[in-house]
Amino acid sequence: MRVSVSALLQDARRRGYAVPGFNTLNVETAWGIVRAAEKLDIPILLMTAYDCLDHLGMETAYGALEVLARQSATPVALHLDHGRNLEEVALALKLGYDSVMIDYSFLPYEENLARTAEAVRMAHAFHTPIEAEIGHVPGGENTPEEEDESALAYTDPKVAADFVEKTGVDFLAVSIGTVHGDYKSKPRLRIDLLKEIARAVPLPLVLHGGSSTPWEQMEEAVQNGVAKINVGTEIMRAFLQGMREVPTDCLDLRKPLLAGREKIEDVVRAKAENFRTLRHAKGWRPDRA
Ligand SMILES: [Zn+2]
Structure with missing residues (x-):
């Protein structure tokens, strides 16, 4: 079943758990995620980002995800991750995504503010909630140049409050030490900073770069305002690993695709435990929130 992202994330922030937002690349990755979520009976977000858009195109991606979400026994919402410009956000709104992100966090503050505010006006005209980012989580491929961990810019709580007030965003992605992709050095999240941001911003907070971040740090983050990870x-790593375990002379393409799909289930289960989704949102339905 499709659900409202606002109801879901507000419940998560209030009750100290986070909803996992999983990136998808094709039908099989999305399918594996939904099947795992159904087994666990937890709500999830299925996301499409630039890599999926470049691979399938937004209409194809949305069409596939929409069927999976609608037919799912557990709550699923569809989210456009890292919208690169207003055109991309507009198409996602028109197609019917349940929430969208616009990401201008790599731009100077005033420019991020102005362009984000415009995207918020667009999204709200469709009654769709929107996420934006303040501070900068490095390594997202939508930035103009390739980045390493040195491009990390921590979120300033005062700036975050100003940004929220002036743009009207519904969810705020913050930078407290995570990076996209793999870490080069061991991450140490600034939970102290997160607590300050959560005091200044009452909205559901979002953490990007949820892969390979130490268990205890994630658990602390979801208890301090992070409602979506x-x-x-x-x-992607689990899917590839599953595919590689099938002998290379196998000519039945379904076999590696299914093996990849199955491997994804372990990742979904681990995140549901780590983000306290399983503990606090098992059996969650919008009318029971
Ligand atoms: Zn991201």
Whole structure:
């Protein structure tokens, strides 16, 4: 069943768990995620980002995800991750995504503010909630140049409050030490900073770069305002690992695709435990929130 992202994330922030937002690349990755979520009976977000858009195109991606979400026994919402410009956001709104992200976090503050505010006006005209980012989580491929961990810019709580007030965003992605993809050095999340941001911003907070971040740090983050965590790299790695376990002379393409799909289930289960989704949102339905 499709659900409202606002109802879901507000419940998560209030009750100290996070909803995993999983990146998808094709039907099989999305399918594996939904099947795992159904087994666990937890709500999830299925996301499409630039890599999926470049691979399938937004209309194809949306069409496939929409059927899976609608037919799912557990709550599933569809989210456009890292919208690169207003055109992309507009198409997602028109197609019917349940929430969208616009990401201008790599731009100077005033520019991020102005362009985000415009995207918010668009999204709200469709009654769709929107996420934006303040501070900068490095390694997202939508930035103009390739980045390493040195491009990390921590979120300033005062700036975050100003950004929320002036743009009207519904969910705020913050930068407290995570990076996209794999880490080069061991991450140490700034939970102290997160607590300050959560005091200044009452909205559901979002953490990008949920793959390979230490268990205890994630658990502390979800108890301090983080209501949505994006996971991409670990999904893709598990899928590839499953595919590689099928002998290379196998000519039945379904076999590696199914093996990849099955491997994804372990990632979904681990994140549901780590983000306290399983503990607090098992059996969650919008009318029971
Ligand atoms: Zn991201």
